[in-house]
Amino acid sequence: MPLSMAFWLGWRFYRARQSNSFISFIAFASTAGIALGVAVLIIVQSAMNGFEGELERRFLDVVPHAELTGVNEPIQDWHAMASDAMKITGIRGAAPFIRLQGLVQRPGGFQGLNLVGISPEFESRVSGIANYMEADVWQRLGDKDDSIVLGKALADKLGLATGDALMLYVPDLAAGKTGRLGAARSHRFVLAGTFKLGGELELGNAYVSMDHLAKLLEFGDSVSGVRIAVDDVFAAPRLIRELGFSQQQYVYMSDWTRTQGHLYQDIQLVRTLMYLVLALVIAVACFNIVSTLVMAVRDKTSEIAILMTMGIRRQAIVLLFMVHGAVSGLLGTALGVVLGTTIAWNLPQLAAGLESLFGVKLLSADVYFIDFLPSELMWQDVVWASVMALVMSLLATLYPAIKASKTAPAAALAGR
Incomplete structure (x- = not known):
């Protein structure tokens, strides 16, 4: 048939x-x-x-794809490290940062805060955080003053408005070296504005001027580390290892799959x-x-x-x-x-x-x-x-x- x-x-x-x-x-x-x-x-x-x-x-547009941070001391010559990063195929940007962990007081207790000192000139090469805040607020981070930008959710939680002052409490590193455990220092900042991104990033992150934070920590021209942006986010672990192993200084190597891979x-x-x-x-x-x-x-x-x-x-x-x-x-x-x-x-x-x-x-x-x-x-x-x-x-x-x-x-x- x-x-x-x-x-x-x-x-x-x-x-x-x-x-x-x-x-x-x-x-x-x-x-x-x-x-x-x-x-x-x-x-x-x-x-x-x-x-x-x-x-x-959205998320990886703000979270660093990968970063190198100093092990026992800040990174002295971050320009050379950034230059080495740009020589590696697949890395499209590098920027310095200074990170500081601290506490801000809120009604009923304290709120942990991850304070990141950035320079708008370099940060725009590796992050799109500028897209989530007002243009004038972003420009304020380039000033060498005590301006701080909080997540909108955190600012609302703390009851702060633009122009309000807040105190950030951080460990006193100098006192820790002398054995005075528990000692802390306070730094005053003025809220310049907020960014709106959503999720935990709004509650735990804040941005300040890198120059101002370096002055407070007496870093001089040193920085905490260098973050990079890559063309293929899944290649970040390989690229950051390639960059890290080429450095003379001991550094910690981290990428987004370790911090946000879950x-x-x-x-x-x-x-x-x-x-x-x-x-x-x-x-x-x-x-x-x-x-x-x-x-x-x-x-x-x-x-x-x-x-x-x-x-x-x-x-x-x-x-x-x-x-x-x-x-x-x-x-x-x-x-x-x-x-x-x-x-x-x-x-x-x-x-x-x-x-x-x-x-x-x-x-x-x-x-x-x-x-x-x-x-x-x-x-x-x-x-x-x-x-x-x-x-x-x-x-x-x-x-x-x-x-x-x-x-x-x-x-x-x-x-x-």
Whole structure:
């Protein structure tokens, strides 16, 4: 029998299923299950892509890709270190910084603060923090004064407004060397403005002028370390090791995978788990195809016998019922792709609409590094979801199709 005839008969058998309402219901359930599984898989994968993209574009735009810090003493010649960094292929920027850990007093206790002294001239080469604060506030960090820029969440928590003063308490390093443990010094700063980024960065980071902080710590021209920006964030561990091993001074080597890598690992873990769960949902839906075909074979036993007496080979019967079952998988996959891609393209707007309608916040900027639900549709995810659904649906047709090909024509017609 020609191949086209087998496809035509399979399509006829599929359309004729409405003669049995129960078989029709099971076929509809399998098609709907596959469509739902494919759609949700595409939506979840797009959301995970969105989180990963925002992690790189927003979070890693502020968090240093990698940095070198002095071990026992500040870095004296940071210009040479920055020059060495720019000679390495893959590093696109280098900038000095001074870091100081301290405490600020707030109602009810103290708040830990990571104070970073930067120079706008150099910091713009490695960080996009300027995009999250007002232009005049960013320029104030270039002045050699006591201006400080806090995260908006921290400023609100401390009850501070622009122009207010705050005291930062830091360990007295000189006193520590003489054995006076617990000694501390206080430094006064004036709030020049705030930056709004979201998440823990707003609560724990603050920026001041590098020159002013160097003066307070009596660093002179020395700095705490040099941070770099790279073209490929996943190459940061390799590049910072290459730079660190080329230095004469002992330095600590750190990169974003050590300090913030848990966020990326969490995204990948959720992606993997959701992929497995939704793949199982599609597999369960495909099992309904088995039920549909088994009942269809029993319902079409006499038709199968007649076809076989007319000379149709058993291989053609197998192909016929594979086509019969694959139609459900094909329709379900097509519907799932249309539904999934439509929702994935409009997921941020849909999430914002739900937040407005029910008065809830799906993502809080105080907890996550973003306050909206991102989505980034990638066609390879659509292809993989479609191929997986189609392969599962085809595999589900094998047993019933082979069972149909083993029908004994004489016994089937005699039983008719």
